[in-house]
Amino acid sequence: MTNEIKIAGFGGQGVLSMGMTLAYAGVFEGKQVVWMPSYGPEMRGGTANCTVIISNDRISSPIINQFDMAIILNQPSLDKFENTVKPMGQIFYESNNVINPPTREDVSVFEVPAALEAVNLKNAKGMNMIMLGAFLEKNPIVSIDSILKALKKVLPERHHHLISANEKALKRGMELLQNPVLS
Amino acid sequence: MTNEIKIAGFGGQGVLSMGMTLAYAGVFEGKQVVWMPSYGPEMRGGTANCTVIISNDRISSPIINQFDMAIILNQPSLDKFENTVKPMGQIFYESNNVINPPTREDVSVFEVPAALEAVNLKNAKGMNMIMLGAFLEKNPIVSIDSILKALKKVLPERHHHLISANEKALKRGMELLQNPVLS
Amino acid sequence: MAKIRGHVSIKIENCKGCELCIEECPQHSLEMSLKINQNGYHYAVLVEDNCTGCINCALVCPEAIITVYRESKKKKEPVAVISNVTENIKISLDIN
Amino acid sequence: MAKIRGHVSIKIENCKGCELCIEECPQHSLEMSLKINQNGYHYAVLVEDNCTGCINCALVCPEAIITVYRESKKKKEPVAVISNVTENIKISLDIN
Amino acid sequence: MATKLLMKGNEALAEAAIRAGLKAYFGYPITPQSELLEYLVRELPKRGGAILQAESEIASINMVYGAAATGERVMTSTSSPGFSLMQEGISYIACAELPCLLVNVMRGGPGLGTIQPGQCDYFQAVKGGGHGDYRMIVLAPGSVQEMADFVYLGFDLADKYRIPVLILTDGALGQMMEMVEFPEYDIEAHLVDHSSWATTGKKKGSERHIITSLFLDPEILENVNLHLQKKYDTIREKEVRYEAVMTDDADFIVVAYGLSARVSHKAIEMGRQEGMKVGLLRPQTLFPFPSEQLNALADHVNGILVVEMSAGQMVEDVRLSVNGKVPVEFYGRMGGMIPAPEEILNEINRFYSQKLIEETF
């Protein structure tokens, strides 16, 4: 079983750390993982994205052009990656940042109002965790426990007090898709 | 007909310009010529040598390890080049600077007391021309006229007044071997 | 001292929200908008009608997107300035 | 002022005839030889017996081939110094 | 005990270097390798090594020259344009036979190019981008794990042969994270005694040590070169490393290294699923190149496809290895583009359909 995931958004939205958290969680469940960021000057105020592959077997190519799922946090990223999702795949998009939702019919599309919910949770930075929670609700490839363990690795020591807030955000994300707005 | 000649001595003895003069004279007689100097830091106070090839035909290799004739102006050069002269070849050596004369029996050896004669001519710098004269006496491969024309090319304008002194030296060198000291 | 009347027009879709213009405006005429533009930045807007047209904001604006107007000495017809709209429209009716 | 008696010994086969020692000797004790060594250089020789052992010549000699002697304060046995010979011989009989 | 971590390739490389006893690092920032420098700035001084951000790549490589000549384990890293600037220094290091570790995290060229990954500095690495007849040992990791493993190997080989060892990798392998395991490595047991030649101050009563690459007399310099060539021959004989994937029964193989080998791996997996007998040969050492192995394989396969992120460089070494025995084709992407598994599969398919045609007629 291999999951090939694209995560994309603006530079400051926590796209790379969301991917890293997911990857680390995979490790804690004994899987093979690859995390591959986009890098370079496009990060300067622009967009950022990463690929996460989680697999039970050795991962051959870290470079893939097609994904099982995509977690999309802004419009330019949706425009760029919508067509890279495999037929029957999934797209999770943040509805505040994406004005024109995906139009593909051969994939499952999940709208997640994560920005709004983050404001509600008084945790603006938690938007990415809400997205991740939503993703995990539909794809329980790793457990919340593993994600929390992973956060300890990804966050610098001085931010470990934020983990419980992140946990809330994750859970909120999961709830959001317990009654998903399928579009 | 090809003549392959080695000329060697101390740095200041005019070895390179002697060779260049010979080569230029060859040009004036419509021959193909190559002049190949040794170069580099060995010139710093040390020894200098050059190869001159004068031929009626296209000259293939400018690099040769064996010579028809050698004009030798000091002991280290003799030590280095004595064995590079082809059997039946010729060695011309300056007797004041060479303490141990050549010992080879399969070549013709000409002793030229050029330094002494240069002092006699009150033209210390003319030693190389005396050697060249001696060489030409035995090998009239170019005419004295061509040599004089060549000197005009080789000497910088401001030294052209020395050409007549050089002519004298050349002639003196030729005389010296009209009754050669065969050793 | 009679106040010179000025106005600024900001190409807000290129604003990066650095707030340097705000910091530099002696009149405190500028503030940040709550909204964000398509690049995700809050943008500067003219909020007080007390601009003197001193061009300070324009001089420090890194994006060079502030146009500054000042009341003409030789008064003539009026001119309409539309500015700070989200679309890139800048119409200066110059009936000169 | 009592003159200090000195002496220099020059390893002439390594001399390059730069004449700097001659220029620098306050006693004019040194001169160039007419002969040349095996490297083709005229070499410096001590020609006057007035060397004070001031070591000036040794200090400026680029080849570092000048050994300088000075009369010992604590006079003892004599010593033979052979110098400036074409072969590389320097014998200092030190009967100390 | 061995440690397992999820790490970026660049960081794994840096961490391994510290564990291998790195005594000094000299480098200059350039994307996509700066994490290496940044990691070492944070970690190395705490763990017994010196680190210096130099004023340029030229300074870096010459600092490496000086420090390596004292016999210590030292390294530098850079990316393509910076590596070009080091060519003179590398030629000096190779001639003076100084052991050291170099890293080129390649990006797309030529010129300033892009910061996206590339494999277009292969020639420069294996044929010698600097002047003169010299070689480096060139290691090409294919995973974050190998980014670490080849550091130990690299230092050991450098010490053993007194040769600069280059880890030739690319921006993607440098930036991506995978699990990496750092084995136990007893530094002391691996260190080679360099006291017979290193310049650390002339011991009383023994001869002074001289590090030089100047040999004005061509006969001497020719001997130096003959010595170097002999060493390179030994290395060719003993140090070839490669990974062969499903080559035993293959009638067609892909040859690729580093990142493009990873992608090719996926492509041959896909090919196998479609029933094609394809394999992969992944050189782990680019110098020495697995020429004999390829030559032997050429007796069994009908064709070879070389995949590179370049206009075709390693393909020449593959052709030289098989010397006309089988057709060698090339597929490459350039300028920071990475081939997709599907593209490579396409190329493999082309071979198979050709073969089908041949067999039919």
Next chain:
Amino acid sequence: MATKLLMKGNEALAEAAIRAGLKAYFGYPITPQSELLEYLVRELPKRGGAILQAESEIASINMVYGAAATGERVMTSTSSPGFSLMQEGISYIACAELPCLLVNVMRGGPGLGTIQPGQCDYFQAVKGGGHGDYRMIVLAPGSVQEMADFVYLGFDLADKYRIPVLILTDGALGQMMEMVEFPEYDIEAHLVDHSSWATTGKKKGSERHIITSLFLDPEILENVNLHLQKKYDTIREKEVRYEAVMTDDADFIVVAYGLSARVSHKAIEMGRQEGMKVGLLRPQTLFPFPSEQLNALADHVNGILVVEMSAGQMVEDVRLSVNGKVPVEFYGRMGGMIPAPEEILNEINRFYSQKLIEETF
């Protein structure tokens, strides 16, 4: 009217450059090419060009970059270590497609090596010692005459293809004197109009010109690379130059360039005298390499000997050209040593005696 002079190779090259309309020279002293700089210092300012002794080879090559980008004929020259320092700059020039003339008067390496002649920078010259997939046109003169001739040719090709052209020669050819004839050369007739891209100040009303090698977007950089590769293919097709000596009836040929070709020429003359059917193929362009010609010859000869003053570099291109058709052997000297005609003849003899044995049994 044409002028005939007895000149050093370095000086002939410099004189030809002036006659070809050289507008600026930037260089740094290094043996054995300094005469080139020194000649131009004396002559160029009088004859309409600018000359500057730069603070380093790196400065030189980047001055060339700037000046070439104005569309003028400019050049630099150096010897091996200095050429290594230019690798980054050359990669930039190649990518930005700036026409210019470079000269490497090779000496024995690696490292500081010696100042005696060498041919060990072949790989660096033809495969690209700098980073990225680029090529230069590489011209290898075999005589003082060609030292001059290839300057005109070099400038013309550089202008035609917007490519750096390298004259790859060695210390012996640079220092030796032969007769050289400078043909009439109408500069104006040869100059190519570069006004469509050169940076000389943006003309009012037209687009500005940009000289760059930065293409952050890999898709764009890949296109730049494809464009370059296409250009290189055209050059491969159209610009191969070589001299074939007695190859028509040869059953064995020597392949050599530059100085070693001169020596080999003598060796095959000696061989012919001994009744052996030997010939010589002397590539005058090293890139593009006369691969097809060699491949065709390989149909007729039984063996090829490559002679270089290196450990064996061009020999790889010869092997790639004949692709296993005939055995390709190598004879080389290194470190500033020059093979003697007799040594080469020996190697040829070995082939013949082997053949005799083969024919006997």
Next chain:
Amino acid sequence: MTNRNEGIQCEILDRMDIVWERPPALLDVKMHYCPGCGHSVVHKVLMEVIEELDIQDKTIGIAPVGCAVLAYDYLDIDMQEAAHGRATAVATGIKRVRPDRIVFTYQGDGDLAAIGTAETIHTVNRGEQIVIVFINNGIYGMTGGQMAPTTLPGMKTTTSPDGRDVESQGHPLKIADMIALLPGAYYVTRQSVTSAKGVRKLKKALLSAFQYQIERKPGTSFIEVVSNCPAGWKMTPIEANRWLKEEMLKYYPLGDLKTPDT
């Protein structure tokens, strides 16, 4: 941020003159610089000066690697991108074949004062008649915030995580002071862009520098701009400018270091 309306949207005013607008020579495209970055401010001033002196058609600019490497996308003049550190060598090459053109380089502190030190010093020492615009932001912006030769003591960067340690990492290099010693330097000044006043002064300095070149004054003009790097310094633009004034200017005091009369 205001809760008030979204700005004065449209208004009929009395007859108004435009007293400042984007210089047309600064192309109307979005620049890639981070919010508040001083590079963009200098670009703007530069193009105002080039327009005012009417030299747009004979100016050639050189921007080497650094955050301003893409300057050619913004400045509507002929431009050359140069290798890291080599801009002044490139400029020399141009100026020697085209002495009638106006040539300037635009270089960062990593570029000019680290890898390009030799080229910088020798270009000025030769008195090449060019203008060097030197953006000193105390950091390597483009590569993600590493220490530069000009980084202040104790200043944190990704390669001086505990602050620059002068003992092991050296002192901030005041290259303009060294440059000013050289006889080939014609005009050396240090300016900044953190205030409208600073921008006005910079413009004056640049006007002089280009004017000198137009008049073929013997020697090089060297304009250092003490600038910011909010991204690399991990500060907001306003914090960055404040820190610049309070800390950077202590080490790099503004003013002329050498003028044609001194």
Next chain:
Amino acid sequence: MTNRNEGIQCEILDRMDIVWERPPALLDVKMHYCPGCGHSVVHKVLMEVIEELDIQDKTIGIAPVGCAVLAYDYLDIDMQEAAHGRATAVATGIKRVRPDRIVFTYQGDGDLAAIGTAETIHTVNRGEQIVIVFINNGIYGMTGGQMAPTTLPGMKTTTSPDGRDVESQGHPLKIADMIALLPGAYYVTRQSVTSAKGVRKLKKALLSAFQYQIERKPGTSFIEVVSNCPAGWKMTPIEANRWLKEEMLKYYPLGDLKTPDT
């Protein structure tokens, strides 16, 4: 030259002490330098100093390309040959891994002040605890007499055949003056070797410099020696030294440029 005898051949003297002899650390081999060359004099003084300080067993010298490239054939210490211009980078490499060793570079003016400018300045700026011996002979000796950065205005070399033209070829670079500005410079002095007095002073300077390094004083010692190149200058050694005193010292006045107390 004398017509007199060939020197005092043998003489029995009173008890004599050797007051100067070749330092044993200067190997007893013929050096390749031209007659009268200052390089050899400096070698001699250097080895005297190393002997006197008893650091022969822990000193590592670096000589890059230049006439002194073969210094390792003469100096009986561990040595590294370095690439042209990079000696101080090499020294930095050594010193950073072996801070307890005594490290010096020995560099010509072409090497240190042309191609190696960046390395020189940054090494001193970092205050590397090394000694830099800088032989300024105003010319590229080894390559046959080309112009150096330090060549005097009007001075003829093979690349300034009509004399250095400062307009097009730049001014003599007083690099020691620039160096002295740097906080990393601990001791900067300019000496010469044209007289016995000069040699004595140079020795004192070198003794101080190495002593500072032994004592781990913070910073670099930089000893410039204004030297000659009779071959490159096309003068006899005596003429050369005279010209040096009369002309070179005008541009490069002797004395300390920076001492630990200043």
